[in-house]
Amino acid sequence: MAHLRGEARSRYVRRMFDRIADRYDLMNAIMTFGQYRRWQRKAAETAAPIVGERFLDVATGTGDIAGDLARVAPLVVGVDFSRHMLRAGIAKAKAAGVVRIEGDALALPFPDNTFDGVTIGFGLRNIPDLRTAISEMARVVRPGGRVVCLELTRPLIPGIAPLFRLYFHHVVPLIGGLVSGSFAAYRYLPQSVDRFPDAEALRALFAECGLLFPDYEPLNFGTVAIHWGTKPPEGSG
Ligand SMILES: C[S@@+](CC[C@H](N)C(=O)[O-])C[C@H]1O[C@@H](n2cnc3c(N)ncnc32)[C@H](O)[C@@H]1O
Secondary structure, three states: OOOOOHHHHHHHHHHHHHHHHHHHHHHHHHHOOOOHHHHHHHHHHHOOOOOOOEEEEEOOOOOHHHHHHHOOOOEEEEEEOOHHHHHHOHHHHHHHOOEEEEOOOOOOOOOOOOEEEEEEEOOHHHOOOHHHHHHHHHHHEEEEEEEEEEEEOOOOOOOHHHHHHHHHHHHHHHHHHHHHOOHHHHHHHHHHHHHOOOHHHHHHHHHHOOOEEEEEEEEHHHOEEEEEEEOOOOOOO
């Protein structure tokens, strides 16, 4: 289903996350051997919130990254188009003081330059139009603010790549299917990674979308990456 395009892909993705929402956090913990929270915290740190700032977490899901940002930033908004994912994270959001809004990453419901920083975790891979999604995040962040993306990526290290493929294409769909009840969702996951740009290509895309100093840090033997870029300060263009 990762081959679907445009609105058909968005519809498929939204329904899929609606179906697995209640088991999403549990499956993340199992599939990553508990590592995913470490990567999410690192993504939030990369966004470098400081006291007094406003942050947006796009494709916020059950809201872990938004919660991490809210430890420092006083106003954090999470946006997602899956009502069930938003509902599944409601208790965490309340505890962290995060505001959650239903909305599409391809048309963020905020004016230009609204936030000091924007994050997206394990979301970009699911969005059919990467250029529009990145440009939207760049639009709503203020000049000089950062856009940060945490995402799965294809490892390029010889030896790791075939192991990752075996694990992701064969073990994850089986465990994911059993835990979440949706085998299709966890067959879609490795397909979506295969179709996603590699880390270098994603860095280039950040630059093409107008973000300055795009760079990334590979994690977990290059199977995960955090990308970032800065919106040009006013008057720099
Ligand atoms: C894999 S989950 C990631 C959730 C969370 N960010 C995390 O780190 O665990 C992907 C999320 O992206 C959301 N999503 C996918 N496409 C979206 C879009 N076009 N607009 C808004 N949310 C979207 C899904 O509903 C889902 O909650």
